[in-house]
Amino acid sequence: MALVTVFRRLALVRLREYTRRSAAVGPSAWLTGQRSFTTGTQTLRSDNKVTIHFINRDGEKITVKGSPGDSLLDVVINEDLDFDGFGACEGTLACSTCHLIFDEDVYKKLGPVTDEEMDMLDLAYGLTDTSRLGCQICLTKSIEGIVARVPESVADIRQSKDGSS
Amino acid sequence: MALLNNFTTACLRNFQGDRLHNQLFFVVRALHKSAASESYGMSTAREEAMAERLITPSDAGVKTAVKTLKDMPGPSTLSNLVEFFWRDGFSRIHEIQMEHCKKFGKIFKSRFGPQLVVSVADRDLVAEVLRAEREAPQRANMESWKEYRDMRGRATGLISAEGEDWLKMRSVLRQLIMRPRDVAVFSDDVNQVVDDLIKRVCILRTQEIDGATVLNVNDLFFKYAMEGVAAILYECRLGCLEDKIPEDTQDYIGALHLMFSSFKTTMYAGAIPKWLRPIIPKPWEEFCHSWDGLFRFSLIHVDKRLSAIKDQLERGEEVKGGLLTHMLVTKEMTLEEIYANVTEMLLAGVDTTSFTLSWATYLLARNPEVQEQIFTEVTKTLGPGVVATADDVSRLPLIRGLVKETLRLFPVLPGNGRITQDDLVVGGYFIPKGTQLALCHFYTSMDDENFPDATDFRPDRWIRKDSTDRVDNFGSIPFGYGIRSCIGRRIAELEMHLALTRLIQKFHIGVSPLTADVRAKTHGLLCPSAPINLQFTDRKN
Ligand code: HEM
Ligand code: FES
Numbered sequence: 001m002a003l004v005t006v007f008r009r010l011a012l013v014r015l016r017e018y019t020r021r022s023a024a025v026g027p028s029a030w031l032t033g034q035r036s037f038t039t040g041t042q043t044l045r046s047d048n049k050v051t052i053h054f055i056n057r058d059g060e061k062i063t064v065k066g067s068p069g070d071s072l073l074d075v076v077i078n079e080d081l082d083f084d085g086f087g088a089c090e091g092t093l094a095c096s097t098c099h100l101i102f103d104e105d106v107y108k109k110l111g112p113v114t115d116e117e118m119d120m121l122d123l124a125y126g127l128t129d130t131s132r133l134g135c136q137i138c139l140t141k142s143i144e145g146i147v148a149r150v151p152e153s154v155a156d157i158r159q160s161k162d163g164s165s
Numbered sequence: 166m167a168l169l170n171n172f173t174t175a176c177l178r179n180f181q182g183d184r185l186h187n188q189l190f191f192v193v194r195a196l197h198k199s200a201a202s203e204s205y206g207m208s209t210a211r212e213e214a215m216a217e218r219l220i221t222p223s224d225a226g227v228k229t230a231v232k233t234l235k236d237m238p239g240p241s242t243l244s245n246l247v248e249f250f251w252r253d254g255f256s257r258i259h260e261i262q263m264e265h266c267k268k269f270g271k272i273f274k275s276r277f278g279p280q281l282v283v284s285v286a287d288r289d290l291v292a293e294v295l296r297a298e299r300e301a302p303q304r305a306n307m308e309s310w311k312e313y314r315d316m317r318g319r320a321t322g323l324i325s326a327e328g329e330d331w332l333k334m335r336s337v338l339r340q341l342i343m344r345p346r347d348v349a350v351f352s353d354d355v356n357q358v359v360d361d362l363i364k365r366v367c368i369l370r371t372q373e374i375d376g377a378t379v380l381n382v383n384d385l386f387f388k389y390a391m392e393g394v395a396a397i398l399y400e401c402r403l404g405c406l407e408d409k410i411p412e413d414t415q416d417y418i419g420a421l422h423l424m425f426s427s428f429k430t431t432m433y434a435g436a437i438p439k440w441l442r443p444i445i446p447k448p449w450e451e452f453c454h455s456w457d458g459l460f461r462f463s464l465i466h467v468d469k470r471l472s473a474i475k476d477q478l479e480r481g482e483e484v485k486g487g488l489l490t491h492m493l494v495t496k497e498m499t500l501e502e503i504y505a506n507v508t509e510m511l512l513a514g515v516d517t518t519s520f521t522l523s524w525a526t527y528l529l530a531r532n533p534e535v536q537e538q539i540f541t542e543v544t545k546t547l548g549p550g551v552v553a554t555a556d557d558v559s560r561l562p563l564i565r566g567l568v569k570e571t572l573r574l575f576p577v578l579p580g581n582g583r584i585t586q587d588d589l590v591v592g593g594y595f596i597p598k599g600t601q602l603a604l605c606h607f608y609t610s611m612d613d614e615n616f617p618d619a620t621d622f623r624p625d626r627w628i629r630k631d632s633t634d635r636v637d638n639f640g641s642i643p644f645g646y647g648i649r650s651c652i653g654r655r656i657a658e659l660e661m662h663l664a665l666t667r668l669i670q671k672f673h674i675g676v677s678p679l680t681a682d683v684r685a686k687t688h689g690l691l692c693p694s695a696p697i698n699l700q701f702t703d704r705k706n
Contacts, residue, residue: 088300088648090336092343095647113632115559116345116655122638123646125296129633154296159588159595 050139055149056083068141072134072148073098083150091135093117096124098134100148106130109146110137126151231595234281239274240265256694258687259579259607262286266608272592283596284580286605288615288640290592294602295646297589301332302649305582305601313456320501322509323652334506337497338652341488342397348655349555351487354396355660356552359667361406362389366672366701368408378677381696383523386664390518391418391511393660394653398507398514399466400487413465420458421515423451463508467493467500514653517577518660520692525571525665527683527697528622530676535624539563540669540704553666555659561666566624568661572643574622579607579691581645606642607691615640672701 049065052075056062066075073087076098089095093116102110107130113121117136124131134148262284265273271287285291310325321327323334342348362385369379379385388405395403403414410418442449470489477484484494492503529536542563547553558564583602588595596602613619616626627636644651651657668674677698686694 089343090339092339093345094339094343094650094654114345115562115565118629118632119638122635123292123642125292127635154293157293157297157589157591159590 048141050141050143051145052139052143053145053147054081054083055147056081057150057153061147066139068139070139072100072137072139075139076134084153086150087135093120093133093135096120096133099124099126099151100132100134100137101126101128101151102130102132102146102148104130106143106146107132109143124151125154231590232593233595234274234283234597234600237272237274237283237594238269239276239284240269242276245275245277256686256688259685259691262580262605262607263611266605272594280601282601282603283591283594284603284605285591286608287592288609288612291604291606291609291642292639292646294583294585294589294591294604297587298583298647298649299586300648301328302647303327303584303586304649305584309452313453314505316453317457317460318501319460320499320505322502322505322507324509324513325505334498334502335648335652337492338506341491342656343652343654345555345655348659351397351656351659352555352663354487355393355663356554358389358393358396358402358406358660359663361392362664363667363671365389365406366668370701375700377675377700377702378679378698379701380679380698382526382699383519383693383697386519386522386526387515389522389664390515390660393518394511394514394656395466397488397656398510400470400489401466413462416458417462420455420462421512423455423458459508459512460504463504463511467504467507471500510653513651514657516690516692517653518657520577520690521568521571521575521657522661522664523693523697524575525567525661526668526674526699527676527693528571528574529567529669530674530699532622533675535622536669536674539567539624543666543669547666547670550670553663555663558659558662558666561662562628563624564662564666564669566627567665568658569627569638569641569643570622570624573610573616573641574620575685575691576606576610576641576643577690577692578643579687580605609639610641610643612640668701671704673704675700675702 048068050068051063051065052072054062054064054076062081064075064079064081066072066078070078071091073091075081076083076086085097087095088097091098099121110132113132114136117133120133121127121131124133128151131151137143265275265284266286271285272290273284273286275282275284285294307321307325307327311321313319314321314325321330323331323338326334365385365388366379369385370377373380392403392405395401395405404411405414467489470486471493474484474486474490474493484490486494489503489507492498493500498506529539543553543561546560547557553561581604583604585596585598585600585602588598590596609615611619629636639646642650644654644657677700680696680698683697684694685691
């Protein structure tokens with residue numbers, strides 16, 4: 001009996017889903033601090049969606065909306081945006097494929113960069129002074145309407161692009 | 166104690182897929198001229214066939230002809246054999262990497278019997294290769310690991326799994342232990358282990374006449390690393406840093422030791438064809454025996470936690486816990502997968518961390534000005550006697566620089582491997598799908614072009630002036646890069662940052678007169694070739 005209730009509660013919390021959803025900054029680490037399986041509150045999602053304009057590799061502008069608290073990577077995933085190879089490590093700071101480029105004034109609004117993000121940025125292809133990792137940027141009202149440019153794709157050294165492996 | 170002396174392990178040797186593994190594997194293959202059960206890599210015939218096709222790059226309109234593997238320089242098969250068997254190349258793999266790179270350039274081929282390895286020793290080419298990875302990159306052939314697991318009905322873990330299996334587990338685990346802030350949760354647990362480390366230093370030095378020396382610091386750091394990883398993986402303490410180490414822990418250390426001492430023979434375990442096993446049974450037996458020991462230990466600890474959880478549930482209590490509890494309760498992986506992953510993580514997480522700590526303290530002792538500089542940063546930032554937590558590390562750039570610089574000079578994995586999953590053009594050469602690549606990290610991190618005055622120990626070379634200041638660091642990627650990079654990176658960093666900060670706060674670390682120059686040797690991993698003895702003198706706070 002007890003077993004059932006605990007697992008039901010767990011299912012509600014769905015820690016993994018939860019962390020994956022809010023891949024960006026914020027005290028949302030799994031088992032934050034107390035490490036209890038029965039706590040963990042969802043960030044309140046208001047209806048005030050934030051608008052983001054992405055510019056893809058072909059120079060096309062794609063306008064989408066995301067919820068505050070989501071990361072730019074979450075937005076790309078939720079909206080099914082097809083940027084080849086984007087976000088390979090699912091926002092865990094291991095790959096730098098979620099690299100995005102901003103205008104200088106936007107860049108300044110994006111908030112501080114952690115050391116770990118800077119280290120991964122160093123390994124990003126086509127790095128600029130206003131580059132950030134999309135999985136580390138959280139949507140807030142203050143970045144409403146920003147433009148995020150997806151950098152040119154890696155000069156592909158692959159000869160077979162059929163996808164078979 | 167003696168057991169732990171010079172305790173390194175071959176544990177990563179198979180997985181690291183670096184040249185050691187491949188070379189050994191191939192050399193043995195070559196010697197036995199075996200009709201290989203599984204076709205590994207590419208045959209000479211294929212290479213020749215490749216040479217016939219002249220490929221031109223599809224992009225950019227650059228009309229340079231792409232060269233083939235046939236045109237690629239490299240040592241001859243015979244000189245390789247001599248190098249490795251007659252001149253004990255096995256312990257000098259990192260040096261041979263250097264020699265070959267200097268002689269043949271930044272991309273060259275080596276042949277070991279039928280097997281070909283293409284070494285890539287250029288920072289930008291390494292970047293190109295890693296950036297071209299697909300969703301489930303492969304490091305090297307893991308047949309022997311898989312065979313053991315099949316035989317015992319065990320699952321594969323992250324190191325030994327491939328393809329879908331790997332991706333499935335990796336997706337679960339990376340959501341738990343890859344993000345820095347997820348790992349910062351373990352700060353207090355790790356700090357408790359650091360408390361014990363410091364106490365241990367104080368006890369050990371009283372056993373020497375000068376009251377300051379700790380002999381063979383790697384022995385100490387091995388125990389620290391093991392205790393630290395176990396505290397996170399098993400949610401329990403093992404007692405490695407106690408005077409009397411509990412029996413099951415000792416058994417485990419024994420199993421690791423067996424892996425180590427039978428390093429070369431267990432290496433052959435994977436290389437000797439099955440049909441030869443009745444004639445040469447020992448390597449395979451020892452290989453299985455050490456794995457049995459490693460798995461047994463994990464089973465004990467995982468099962469203990471599992472029954473504790475069941476008890477709590479039966480009593481209707483709330484289940485609280487850390488990583489293991491989370492995995493057991495959410496059941497995103499099967500129990501067998503959990504056993505396999507904690508086993509492989511413990512294996513991968515101990516020597517790597519302890520060697521790096523040994524080298525870091527060695528370098529500090531040999532460079533007192535650098536040590537003073539870091540000591541000043543730590544005391545100024547934290548205030549005297551304050552214990553740092555994960556959150557403080559961002560304010561201690563020199564501590565981070567110390568770890569990066571140590572791993573640049575002594576990358577625990579001096580080389581890494583990839584089996585190509587596409588036809589690639591690398592450095593102007595056409596490299597067919599299925600080729601074993603060796604990425605020469607040791608060479609790139611010692612290359613003056615990448616790091617000016619590369620032999621100097623300068624943690625401050627990693628300091629940024631501001632957040633747009635870039636340190637172009639593909640030359641030194643000690644944890645790898647991308648989706649198959651080290652999953653324990655953040656755990657290892659936390660353990661090393663907290664331990665080093667505290668050691669530097671507490672002690673002045675000096676070289677013992679017993680220790681002269683210690684060189685690195687390769688024994689699966691890059692490890693000290695002689696015991697590092699250091700003096701720990703109290704700082705006046
Ligand atoms: C100084 C410490 C460490 C270093 C330098 C290190 C380095 C590495 C490297 C270079 C790889 C290969 C990556 C690649 O192929 O791209 C690797 C893989 C791995 N490491 Fe570490 N490691 C360290 C500590 C740890 C710790 C503490 C753990 C466990 C908690 C760990 C677990 C693993 C695992 C499981 C893999 C295989 C990952 C996979 O194939 O998906 N490592 N490590
Ligand atoms: S998705 Fe890999 S670092 Fe952002």
